[in-house]
Amino acid sequence: MSMLDVNGLNVWFGKNRDRVDAVKGATFDVGQGESFGLVGESGSGKSTILRAITGLAPNWSGAMTLDGKPIGKKRPKEFFKTVQMVFQDPYASLHPRHSVDQVLGETLHLHGFKDIDARVVKLLDDVGLGQKFRFRYPHQLSGGQRQRVAIARALAPEPELLLLDEPTSALDVSVQAEILNLLADLRNDRGLTYLMVSHDLSVVGHMCDRLAVMKDGEIVEILGVEALRAMNATHPYSKQLLQASL
Ligand SMILES: Nc1ncnc2c1ncn2[C@@H]1O[C@H](COP(=O)(O)OP(=O)(O)OP(=O)(O)O)[C@@H](O)[C@H]1O
Numbered sequence: 001m002s003m004l005d006v007n008g009l010n011v012w013f014g015k016n017r018d019r020v021d022a023v024k025g026a027t028f029d030v031g032q033g034e035s036f037g038l039v040g041e042s043g044s045g046k047s048t049i050l051r052a053i054t055g056l057a058p059n060w061s062g063a064m065t066l067d068g069k070p071i072g073k074k075r076p077k078e079f080f081k082t083v084q085m086v087f088q089d090p091y092a093s094l095h096p097r098h099s100v101d102q103v104l105g106e107t108l109h110l111h112g113f114k115d116i117d118a119r120v121v122k123l124l125d126d127v128g129l130g131q132k133f134r135f136r137y138p139h140q141l142s143g144g145q146r147q148r149v150a151i152a153r154a155l156a157p158e159p160e161l162l163l164l165d166e167p168t169s170a171l172d173v174s175v176q177a178e179i180l181n182l183l184a185d186l187r188n189d190r191g192l193t194y195l196m197v198s199h200d201l202s203v204v205g206h207m208c209d210r211l212a213v214m215k216d217g218e219i220v221e222i223l224g225v226e227a228l229r230a231m232n233a234t235h236p237y238s239k240q241l242l243q244a245s246l
Pocket of ligand 1: 021042043049199
């Protein structure tokens with residue numbers, strides 16, 4: 001069964017002469033437990049798709065369903081129990097004056113959990129940070145550690161679907177693989193579903209089962225990862241992207 005179904009999605013910003021059609025007629029589905037990639041050059045609309053799903057890009061038309069239920073214009077709190085997002089830049093996505101304990105504790109509180117202490121401890125272990133990081137602030141953490149906190153925060157409501165927006169591209173190359181491995185392990189352990197944006201085909205090849213290639217707001221091709229590994233794309237733009245990644 002599909003976890004997420006996106007059908008004929010259009011997303012735009014601005015009005016009249018300033019209108020930008022960022023996503024045009026995007027159609028794809030992400031199966032339960034699948035990891036699906038969105039690739040394409042900068043500005044092709046990848047992040048906008050994630051933003052439309054979470055409600056951060058309010059101007060959209062088309063149909064989206066989550067677990068078979070239509071996603072409406074408003075996202076009820078329940079929605080974020082199922083869907084969580086991890087952003088590219090963990091520094092920007094964490095409040096500078098909130099300790100790790102506050103970040104995780106407040107998220108857990110918001111989602112109605114009572115055993116907050118035990119859950120904070122568990123989340124820190126789950127993302128490989130451990131207790132010594134609990135009362136630190138973002139500026140006392142490395143980029144990779146911050147992204148682990150952002151991942152822990154996303155896991156706090158026990159979601160089923162994670163939207164990952166270039167989760168490693170702001171990190172040092174040496175740390176990127178660690179975070180990707182953590183994400184792969186978490187998906188295995190919890191049966192999570194991923195929708196992951198990346199401009200890096202090797203990351204998507206490593207992390208995803210299928211991917212959609214985007215160009216100028218449109219999905220030009222959907223490929224299985226075997227086709228990606230075999231450099232077996234049909235659309236000329238996907239071919240070009242594969243060649244460029246060699
Ligand atoms: N808030 C906004 N207001 C106006 N235009 C926007 C806004 N956000 C995105 N856009 C435009 O929408 C288009 C798609 O942007 P988007 O960020 O989705 O691309 P992307 O493929 O994710 O690229 P990148 O890898 O650079 O993030 C671009 O033309 C961008 O300028």
